[in-house]
Amino acid sequence: MPAVELKILDERLRGWGLPRYQSAMAAAIDLHACLEAPVELAPGAPPALISAGFALHMADPGLAALVLPRSGLGHRQGLVMGNLVGLIDPDYTGPIMVSAWNRNGPGTPPIRLAPGDRFAQLLFVPVLRPDFAVVEEFTAPSERGAGGFGSTGHR
Ligand SMILES: O=c1ccn([C@H]2C[C@H](O)[C@@H](COP(=O)(O)OP(=O)(O)OP(=O)(O)O)O2)c(=O)[nH]1
Numbered sequence: 424m425p426a427v428e429l430k431i432l433d434e435r436l437r438g439w440g441l442p443r444y445q446s447a448m449a450a451a452i453d454l455h456a457c458l459e460a461p462v463e464l465a466p467g468a469p470p471a472l473i474s475a476g477f478a479l480h481m482a483d484p485g486l487a488a489l490v491l492p493r494s495g496l497g498h499r500q501g502l503v504m505g506n507l508v509g510l511i512d513p514d515y516t517g518p519i520m521v522s523a524w525n526r527n528g529p530g531t532p533p534i535r536l537a538p539g540d541r542f543a544q545l546l547f548v549p550v551l552r553p554d555f556a557v558v559e560e561f562t563a564p565s566e567r568g569a570g571g572f573g574s575t576g577h578r
């Protein structure tokens with residue numbers, strides 16, 4: 424696949440590590456928190472919008488990227504995304520931003536983030552963009568029909 428253009432917006436990334444896969448088969452690249460100073464995310468506080476310090480131009484309608492929590496931080500510490508999943512469009516050329524949210528309940532300690540911390544990850548995904556045929560009735564029968572939301576049971 425052709426290389427995706429990437430612009431470094433924060434020179435500190437050159438020291439922290441340019442966007443890269445952390446292992447031979449890692450699916451996502453880790454994002455560094457491009458902060459000026461450490462921040463504390465208090466439980467229940469609104470998410471903080473933090474730059475990942477670079478911009479992309481995927482320029483391919485068949486491509487997009489998702490901003491996801493890192494499993495360890497999300498599961499153990501409660502650091503997740505305020506938008507749950509961030510979507511980066513292939514025509515977006517601004518800084519990759521991460522909505523960092525402490526999902527823990529009241530009375531728990533704040534989550535501390537320091538400049539350069541790897542605090543989220545970016546997963547590239549293929550995108551399908553079908554055209555739509557507006558119809559009055561669906562042409563083909565469907566075994567499921569309108570059944571959803573647990574209609575097939577639990578066991
Ligand atoms: O976590 C995120 C989510 C979005 N974006 C950027 C890239 C994305 O392409 C753009 C728009 O995102 P989205 O379409 O999800 O948000 P919107 O609220 O619909 O904004 P817009 O009206 O600009 O499409 O914002 C980020 O940098 N980080």
Ligand SMILES: [Mg+2]
Nearest residue numbers: 510511512515
């Ligand atoms: Mg949008």
